[in-house]
Amino acid sequence: MDRRDFLASLGAATVAAHLPLGAAAPPVSSGRITLLHTNDTHSHIEPFEPGNGPISGMGGVARRATLLHQLRRELGPVLLLDAGDTFQGTPYFNRYKGRLDYQLMRMLGYDAGTLGNHDFDNGVGPLVEAMESMEQLQHAHPPFAFVNCNFDLKGAPALGRRVRPYLIREFPGLRVGITGVGVAFAGLVAPKNHEGIGWRDPYECLRPVVQRLREVEKADLVVVLSHLGYDMKGAAPDDLQMPGQVAGIDAIIGGHSHTFLEAPTRVPQGRGETLVFQVGFGGVNLGRMDFAMARGGLRSASGTSMPVLG
Numbered sequence: 574m575d576r577r578d579f580l581a582s583l584g585a586a587t588v589a590a591h592l593p594l595g596a597a598a599p600p601v602s603s604g605r606i607t608l609l610h611t612n613d614t615h616s617h618i619e620p621f622e623p624g625n626g627p628i629s630g631m632g633g634v635a636r637r638a639t640l641l642h643q644l645r646r647e648l649g650p651v652l653l654l655d656a657g658d659t660f661q662g663t664p665y666f667n668r669y670k671g672r673l674d675y676q677l678m679r680m681l682g683y684d685a686g687t688l689g690n691h692d693f694d695n696g697v698g699p700l701v702e703a704m705e706s707m708e709q710l711q712h713a714h715p716p717f718a719f720v721n722c723n724f725d726l727k728g729a730p731a732l733g734r735r736v737r738p739y740l741i742r743e744f745p746g747l748r749v750g751i752t753g754v755g756v757a758f759a760g761l762v763a764p765k766n767h768e769g770i771g772w773r774d775p776y777e778c779l780r781p782v783v784q785r786l787r788e789v790e791k792a793d794l795v796v797v798l799s800h801l802g803y804d805m806k807g808a809a810p811d812d813l814q815m816p817g818q819v820a821g822i823d824a825i826i827g828g829h830s831h832t833f834l835e836a837p838t839r840v841p842q843g844r845g846e847t848l849v850f851q852v853g854f855g856g857v858n859l860g861r862m863d864f865a866m867a868r869g870g871l872r873s874a875s876g877t878s879m880p881v882l883g
């Protein structure tokens with residue numbers, strides 16, 4: 574018997590032999606997904622210059638693109654997500670009013686993002702113009718979606734048309750539901766810059782949306798893009814309190830507080846646990862969370878913060 578016949582005689586074992594070392598053949602009913610994410614990139618197109626302490630030399634959109642390219646080649650299905658405050662922080666924002674930031678997100682293949690307070694820094698008109706400049710880019714990736722469920726956008730129809738309460742993306746073996754929430758404007762955004770937009774309690778708005786994602790949309794994995802902040806010490810709604818206030822969330826990708834976490838915080842909740850993650854600011858890190866599903870629910874979840882280096 575030659576080597577080929579011998580392998581063929583092993584039947585199913587042959588399949589396993591073709592998988593990379595350490596990878597087990599997944600059961601047919603399972604699915605897996607990796608969430609890659611950023612928050613508070615704040616117009617940091619280039620790496621941080623020397624003199625910025627521990628983040629000197631880190632970040633940069635070109636390096637993030639290289640890292641994403643490598644990860645997409647290595648991993649299976651990936652979603653690339655952002656938790657807001659894309660705007661403000663460098664002269665690139667002053668010059669391009671956020672158009673460059675959003676166009677680069679589109680070119681990097683982001684799937685969805687939410688709005689932070691600084692994304693309103695020039696008002697609703699320029700925000701919509703930046704979104705339009707992104708829509709006009711022809712790209713092979715699926716269309717980008719802005720998600721938010723706690724802004725009342727009836728008084729700002731041009732923005733309302735471009736922000737949806739949630740998004741469903743389907744992958745082999747699982748459906749992912751993605752929604753988003755934004756921080757209160759008071760004290761953060763000048764009234765003229767959020768004209769026509771109402772802010773509502775994020776937990777109250779999330780409950781029916783998450784329930785709909787689970788029960789009607791049949792999402793296996795529910796992800797919240799949150800620009801509330803990691804830990805507001807009880808002064809305002811935040812990411813750490815959210816799992817206890819809203820049942821059924823698997824992952825919270827946070828922003829606003831520029832919190833550097835090495836790995837997701839696991840917060841117990843009714844049906845298991847919620848992974849709460851945030852990776853600093855300025856694009857110096859890329860967050861990664863891996864979820865494996867089996868029939869009937871989540872099988873395993875893990876995550877890590879990956880430095881964006883040259």
Ligand SMILES: [Zn+2]
Nearest residue numbers: 658689690829
């Ligand atoms: Zn913010």
